Amino acid sequence: MKKYMFLVVAAFVFTSANAQKFDQLAKTPPMGWNSWNKFGCNVSETLIMQMADEMVSNGMKDAGYDYIVIDDCWQIDRDENGEIVPDKERFPHGMKYVADYVHSLGLKFGIYSSAGAVTCQRRPGGFGHEYQDARTYARYGVDYLKYDWCGSTTQNAQSSYTNMRNALFTAGRPIVFSICEWGSSKPWEWAGEVGHLWRTTGDISDNWNSMIDIFNKQRELARYAGPGGWNDPDMLEVGNGGMTNEEYKTHFSLWCMLASPLMAGNDLQKMTPENREILLNKELIAIDQDSLGRQATCYRDNGDYQIWVKTLSNNEKAICLLNSSDEKKSVLVDFALLAQIRSFGRRFGGFPPAGGPGGAPGAPGAAVPGGAQGGAGRPASAGLPAAQGAQGVSARTPGAGGMPAGGPGGQPRMAPLTLDNYRVRDLWEHKDLTLKETSMYVDMPPHSVKVYRFIRK
Numbered sequence: 406m407k408k409y410m411f412l413v414v415a416a417f418v419f420t421s422a423n424a425q426k427f428d429q430l431a432k433t434p435p436m437g438w439n440s441w442n443k444f445g446c447n448v449s450e451t452l453i454m455q456m457a458d459e460m461v462s463n464g465m466k467d468a469g470y471d472y473i474v475i476d477d478c479w480q481i482d483r484d485e486n487g488e489i490v491p492d493k494e495r496f497p498h499g500m501k502y503v504a505d506y507v508h509s510l511g512l513k514f515g516i517y518s519s520a521g522a523v524t525c526q527r528r529p530g531g532f533g534h535e536y537q538d539a540r541t542y543a544r545y546g547v548d549y550l551k552y553d554w555c556g557s558t559t560q561n562a563q564s565s566y567t568n569m570r571n572a573l574f575t576a577g578r579p580i581v582f583s584i585c586e587w588g589s590s591k592p593w594e595w596a597g598e599v600g601h602l603w604r605t606t607g608d609i610s611d612n613w614n615s616m617i618d619i620f621n622k623q624r625e626l627a628r629y630a631g632p633g634g635w636n637d638p639d640m641l642e643v644g645n646g647g648m649t650n651e652e653y654k655t656h657f658s659l660w661c662m663l664a665s666p667l668m669a670g671n672d673l674q675k676m677t678p679e680n681r682e683i684l685l686n687k688e689l690i691a692i693d694q695d696s697l698g699r700q701a702t703c704y705r706d707n708g709d710y711q712i713w714v715k716t717l718s719n720n721e722k723a724i725c726l727l728n729s730s731d732e733k734k735s736v737l738v739d740f741a742l743l744a745q746i747r748s749f750g751r752r753f754g755g756f757p758p759a760g761g762p763g764g765a766p767g768a769p770g771a772a773v774p775g776g777a778q779g780g781a782g783r784p785a786s787a788g789l790p791a792a793q794g795a796q797g798v799s800a801r802t803p804g805a806g807g808m809p810a811g812g813p814g815g816q817p818r819m820a821p822l823t824l825d826n827y828r829v830r831d832l833w834e835h836k837d838l839t840l841k842e843t844s845m846y847v848d849m850p851p852h853s854v855k856v857y858r859f860i861r862k
C-alpha cells in the first residue's frame with residue numbers, strides 16, 4: 406500500500422514538474438460568447454442553452470464563434486469535501502448537463518473561476534482547490550476556463566496562474582486557459598508560457614470612452630501576441646446599447662485588427678440587423694483569424710486620426726484608418742504608400758527600438774506634424790506627403806512589403822510589393838475600390854473606421 410501511495414505521489418510530482426500549457430489550442434484568437442457583459446450574475450441553464458441554440462441558428466457558429474462561456478455566479482458553495490457546488494436553482498441538472506448540450510450542437514463549453522479565495526461576486530474561488538477544481542472541470546467537459554484575479558490579496562500572479570495551468574495539464578483535458586488578471590503584473594511578459602490569452606486592462610464598459618481607452622492601451626503589446634497566446638482587451642459590447650452603430654463597427658474593427666479574442670457579450674436572442682451585420686462580418690473576422698497571428702501596429706498617429714496596419718499571411722495586409730475625434734474628417738489616403746507598409750510582430754523580435762524602423766510611435770514618418778487636422782468639411786493631409794512617405798517607407802521596410810533581407814528566420818529577400826500587386830477591398834462596403842489615382846480623399850464620420858484589405862492579385 407505504501408509503495409502504491411509512493412508511486413501515485415511520484416507520478417503527480419512528475420506530471421506537475423513537467424506541466425505546461427496545452428500547446429495545440431487557440432492557434433487563432435478564440436471566438437465565442439460570454440454571459441458577463443449583458444447578464445452579469447443572472448445566468449441559468451436555460452439562458453446558456455438558449456444562447457447556444459441561437460449561436461447556431463443565427464449563423465455565428467458558421468462564422469467561427471464556438472465557445473459558450475458562463476462567467477461568474479454559476480457556483481455557490483463548496484461541499485464537505487471541498488468540491489465546488491453549482492447553484493442548484495439556476496443549474497438544476499448540474500454543469501455536465503449544460504456542457505453536454507453545448508457539445509451536442511458542435512460548440513465548446515467554457516466556465517469561470519478566480520485565482521483568489523473568492524470570485525469578484527464573492528462566490529468560492531479556486532485558491533487551494535486548483536487540482537481538485539481542474540479535475541472537476543475536466544469531468545464536466547469544460548473546454549475553456551476564464552480565471553479571474555479577485556480575492557487574490559497577497560498572491561503572486563505568475564505563480565498562481567502557473568499553478569492552475571499545471572493543475573489543468575495534470576487533469577488531462579485540453580482546456581483553453583484565459584487569464585483575467587487585468588494587466589496588473591504585465592501578464593504579457595510571462596503569460597505566453599502559462600495561458601492562451603491574458604487580459605491587458607480592467608473591465609470594458611459599454612461606452613465609447615471605455616472602449617477607445619482600452620484600445621489605446623494595446624499599442625505597445627503587439628509583439629507579445631501570436632498563435633497560441635493573445636492579448637485580451639476584454640469582451641465585445643456590440644449590441645448592448647451604449648454605443649452608436651458606427652461606434653460598434655469601430656469597436657469590432659479595432660478588436661479584429663488587434664487579433665483579439667472575439668467574445669460576443671450581448672443577448673443573442675435580441676440581435677438587430679445592425680448587430681448581426683457587425684458580428685457576422687466575415688471579412689473582418691478573417692482579419693482577426695488570419696493564421697499569421699499578427700497584432701496590428703500603429704503606423705501613423707496624428708492624435709485623433711491614426712493608421713493601423715496588420716500584416717496577414719501571403720503578404721496581404723489589413724489597414725485601418727481611425728477617426729477617434731468627435732468631428733467628421735476628410736482624409737487624403739495614399740494607397741501606393743499603404744501598399745508598402747507592414748506591421749512588426751513576434752517573429753521579428755517585436756517593436757524595433759524607438760526611432761528605428763517599424764512604425765513604432767516616434768519612428769520617422771510615423772506622425773507628420775500638421776497633418777490630418779480634420780475638421781468638418783476641411784480636407785486634411787492625412788496621407789503622407791510623397792517625400793516623407795518614401796523616406797518613412799524605406800526606413801521601416803527593408804525589402805518593403807516582403808521579409809527583411811536575411812532577417813530573423815532567414816527568410817529570403819522578396820521583391821518589394823507595390824500597389825500593382827494588390828486589389829484593395831473595403832471590408833465594410835464589401836467591395837473593391839476603383840482607384841483612379843493612387844491617392845483618394847476618404848470621408849470619415851466621428852468615431853469611425855475604414856478597414857481595407859490589400860489582396861494579392
Ligand code: GLA
Binds near residue numbers: 441525526
Ligand atoms: C471581473 C472580470 C470580469 C467579470 C467579472 C465577474 O470584473 O474582469 O470580466 O468576469 O469579474 O464577476
